[in-house]
Amino acid sequence: MAVKVLIPTPLRNLTNNQAEVLAEGGTIAELITNLSNSYNGLRDRLVDENGKIRRFVNIYLNEEDIRFLQGETTVLKAGDQISIVPAIAGGK
Amino acid sequence: MSYVKALKCRECGQEYEKAAKYVCEFCFGPLEAAYDYDKIKKDMTREKIASRPLNIWRYRELLPVEGDKYNTLQEGYTPLIRADRLGALLGLKNLYIKNDCANPTHSFKDRVVAVASTRALELGFDTLACASTGNLANAVAAYGARAGLKRYVFIPSDLEKGKIIGALVYDPNLIAVNGNYDDVNRLCSEIAGKYKWAFVNINMRPYYAEGSKTLAFETAEQLGWQAPDQVVVPVASGSLLTKIWKGTQEMIKVGLISQKKMRVFGAQAAGCSPVTTAYKAKVDTFRPVKPNTIAKSLAIGNPADGYYALKTIAESNGGAEMATDPEIIEGIKLLAQTEGIFAETAGGVTIACLKKLAAAGALDRDAVTVAYITGTGLKTQEAVADHLREVKVIQPNLEAFEASQSTPVSSVS
Numbered sequence: 001m002a003v004k005v006l007i008p009t010p011l012r013n014l015t016n017n018q019a020e021v022l023a024e025g026g027t028i029a030e031l032i033t034n035l036s037n038s039y040n041g042l043r044d045r046l047v048d049e050n051g052k053i054r055r056f057v058n059i060y061l062n063e064e065d066i067r068f069l070q071g072e073t074t075v076l077k078a079g080d081q082i083s084i085v086p087a088i089a090g091g092k
Numbered sequence: 093m094s095y096v097k098a099l100k101c102r103e104c105g106q107e108y109e110k111a112a113k114y115v116c117e118f119c120f121g122p123l124e125a126a127y128d129y130d131k132i133k134k135d136m137t138r139e140k141i142a143s144r145p146l147n148i149w150r151y152r153e154l155l156p157v158e159g160d161k162y163n164t165l166q167e168g169y170t171p172l173i174r175a176d177r178l179g180a181l182l183g184l185k186n187l188y189i190k191n192d193c194a195n196p197t198h199s200f201k202d203r204v205v206a207v208a209s210t211r212a213l214e215l216g217f218d219t220l221a222c223a224s225t226g227n228l229a230n231a232v233a234a235y236g237a238r239a240g241l242k243r244y245v246f247i248p249s250d251l252e253k254g255k256i257i258g259a260l261v262y263d264p265n266l267i268a269v270n271g272n273y274d275d276v277n278r279l280c281s282e283i284a285g286k287y288k289w290a291f292v293n294i295n296m297r298p299y300y301a302e303g304s305k306t307l308a309f310e311t312a313e314q315l316g317w318q319a320p321d322q323v324v325v326p327v328a329s330g331s332l333l334t335k336i337w338k339g340t341q342e343m344i345k346v347g348l349i350s351q352k353k354m355r356v357f358g359a360q361a362a363g364c365s366p367v368t369t370a371y372k373a374k375v376d377t378f379r380p381v382k383p384n385t386i387a388k389s390l391a392i393g394n395p396a397d398g399y400y401a402l403k404t405i406a407e408s409n410g411g412a413e414m415a416t417d418p419e420i421i422e423g424i425k426l427l428a429q430t431e432g433i434f435a436e437t438a439g440g441v442t443i444a445c446l447k448k449l450a451a452a453g454a455l456d457r458d459a460v461t462v463a464y465i466t467g468t469g470l471k472t473q474e475a476v477a478d479h480l481r482e483v484k485v486i487q488p489n490l491e492a493f494e495a496s497q498s499t500p501v502s503s504v505s
């Protein structure tokens with residue numbers, strides 16, 4: 001089952017400049033593994049050496065930050081949309 | 093002439109050209125302007141600064157623009173007021189208020205937008221955009237109008253009326269989003285990837301954020317070229333606090349002020365306190381929260397610079413506090429009634445936290461203390477409207493006036 005993943009500008013050089021890609025995965029962690037298999041180098045940008053999602057990477061499932069869900073173990077279903085967003089923006 | 097060498101990743105040090113880029117392609121860390129401090133040290137003197145107009149551009153060597161054509165409304169050089177009446181109440185002997193309500197659109201956001209819009213013009217953009225909790229919306233709408241730029245302004249749909257009108261009057265494309273600021277921000281990050289706009293707090297962030305340093309520069313200049321001993325700063329994304337620290341360190345580095353150990357304290361609303369909560373729990377990473385506070389301009393549950401704010405607080409041996417909604421309202425009233433400054437809810441947070449920090453002994457009572465008031469209360473009137481005295485309406489005669497007073501009024505005759 002494939003879900004749609006929105007790719008931020010800084011990562012598009014790894015996805016042949018595609019802003020959206022499809023990827024398989026039952027959970028966020030599986031999705032990241034599968035994405036990384038399709039697009040070389042993506043894994044290192046998203047997770048650190050201990051396999052944790054990097055501090056400056058936000059991942060959203062259908063507009064909700066996965067840290068409010070079950071993090072990397074959050075379960076995905078058909079029709080879901082994932083957005084990867086650099087954690088840089090904001091007010092004061 | 094530019095003193096910026098490149099944009100540089102704060103995490104891994106990778107350098108980039110001075111374009112509209114904000115995130116490191118290697119580690120996703122934030123990019124920041126990297127200056128030639130040796131050159132600045134030679135060129136930037138107190139005398140030169142003093143000879144320039146009273147606005148943020150008097151510190152232009154430490155601002156990330158290339159030329160000398162500024163998109164300005166004369167922002168900055170706002171009053172630094174000695175606050176003896178408030179200080180006496182809180183037990184602080186050397187308290188000052190930096191009143192940034194006195195900016196063209198009545199908040200400190202004019203500083204950052206003046207810099208971001210100037211840089212956007214230099215880079216050839218024709219559209220200025222932002223994700224905003226209100227004050228930034230006003231500044232982007234106004235400064236974009238002044239520069240003749242198209243403007244797209246995204247806000248949470250539940251903003252205060254004063255902030256919506258304060259943006260709409262400049263006629264930007266104002267888009268209210270069903271959701272909180274973090275939702276707006278995420279949407280804007282996606283939009284920024286699609287359109288070639290200058291998003292001041294996204295792809296222009298390395299330039300934009302530097303504008304906040306001017307608060308530190310002015311404070312030091314207004315104190316007779318010395319840094320304060322301790323500062324209390326409202327925290328939303330954490331950028332302002334981090335940049336006040338950075339600006340102070342830069343002034344030391346280029347020889348404008350002497351070395352000083354300044355302590356930095358963060359102020360958050362209890363209904364949105366990821367940074368203060370992490371500080372109190374003694375951890376260096378925060379957990380995002382869903383905001384629920386009347387201090388909407390501080391309602392960022394997933395602060396972009398939260399990590400750096402925590403680091404700055406630790407490095408400066410400072411601290412962090414939080415204020416509940418009733419304490420925020422009390423804070424607004426306290427500042428207004430002792431010093432004559434009507435602050436927005438974020439200012440209420442700052443004053444309430446200042447009070448708590450002083451009461452707890454976290455602040456040195458003899459030290460030079462500066463509290464930053466970043467926006468005007470006229471934009472968030474809803475917060476205090478039901479907590480003030482009622483207006484008495486009388487007939488236009490002397491008896492009616494005297495009857496309306498609960499205590500006798502002393503007369504001159």
